[in-house]
Amino acid sequence: MAFELPALSYSSNALAERGMCQETLELHHGKHHQAYVTALNGFVEKNPDLQGKSLEEIIAFSYGKDALAPVFNNAGQHWNHIHFWNALSPTGGKLPTKLQERIVADFGSVEAFKDAFKTAATTQFGSGWAWLVQGSDGRLKVTKTPNGSNPVASNEGKPLLGLDVWEHAYYLDFRNRRPDYVTNFLDNLANYEFAEANLG
Numbered sequence: 324m325a326f327e328l329p330a331l332s333y334s335s336n337a338l339a340e341r342g343m344c345q346e347t348l349e350l351h352h353g354k355h356h357q358a359y360v361t362a363l364n365g366f367v368e369k370n371p372d373l374q375g376k377s378l379e380e381i382i383a384f385s386y387g388k389d390a391l392a393p394v395f396n397n398a399g400q401h402w403n404h405i406h407f408w409n410a411l412s413p414t415g416g417k418l419p420t421k422l423q424e425r426i427v428a429d430f431g432s433v434e435a436f437k438d439a440f441k442t443a444a445t446t447q448f449g450s451g452w453a454w455l456v457q458g459s460d461g462r463l464k465v466t467k468t469p470n471g472s473n474p475v476a477s478n479e480g481k482p483l484l485g486l487d488v489w490e491h492a493y494y495l496d497f498r499n500r501r502p503d504y505v506t507n508f509l510d511n512l513a514n515y516e517f518a519e520a521n522l523g
Contacts, residue, residue: 325364326378328357329405337413342507347495355491356404359471363397370394378402379475386476399471403452406473406485412514422519429463436465437509440486443467444505450489453505456480457523484518 331352336345363381367373373381373394381398385391418426423433430436436455444453447467454466454473458480466479474482486508493504 326360326367326401328352328360329408331408333411333413338411338512341413341415341511342496342504343411343512344496347493350495351487351491352404352408356401359397359400359404363394363401366394366397382473382476386472395476396471399473399476402475403471403473403485403487406482407487409517410484410486410514411512412517415512415514416510418515419519422515422522425463425522436463439465440509441502441505444486444488445502447488453486453488454479454482455484455518456482457521461523481521481523483521484513484515486513 331348335348335352338348339345367376367381373384376384378398378401382395382402385395385398388395418433426433426436430439440453440455443465444467447453447469449469451467451469452473454468456464456466456474456479458464463483464480466474468474468477468479473485474480486505488501488505490499493501497504497507
């Protein structure tokens with residue numbers, strides 16, 4: 324069974340008034356994400372060791388193996404983007420009570436969490452991702468991963484909310500102003516209900 328590009332749960336112009344224009348979303352979802360899916364399917368078709376495995380199993384199988392780096396990058400990016408589309412919302416930016424309480428307990432305040440997340444997102448050199456994760460101890464923390472990696476692969480915790488900081492995610496809207504893109508995500512686009520639903 325080939326992997327497929329998931330449909331968005333909102334229209335391609337639904338985020339435009341909140342800082343992500345229709346062209347960004349269409350290019351990112353329909354071109355960039357589709358390219359990862361197409362490449363991954365090509366690798367699976369040629370490698371019997373990958374066939375019949377779930378996306379998560381392929382990520383685990385290929386992680387840290389130089390010969391399978393292209394497989395890992397495309398599988399990781401497919402997983403990351405499935406998460407990312409769910410992490411965006413036309414009504415984003417509002418923290419539900421349970422998640423807010425957990426954030427305050429583990430970071431000290433909502434602002435401290437946002438500051439930590441902004442730092443992770445803006446100091447990820449080159450391409451990569453910033454994440455709010457739940458560690459094995461149950462506590463929330465912020466981390467970052469390079470390129471197509473994610474906390475599932477690196478065993479850094481359960482991803483609750485991830486932000487794509489590759490330039491194609493924000494260049495049409497924010498040019499080279501990654502900090503502004505990150506702030507806009509946290510305040511206007513982040514689907515905190517999705518993050519709360521991911522809590523263990």
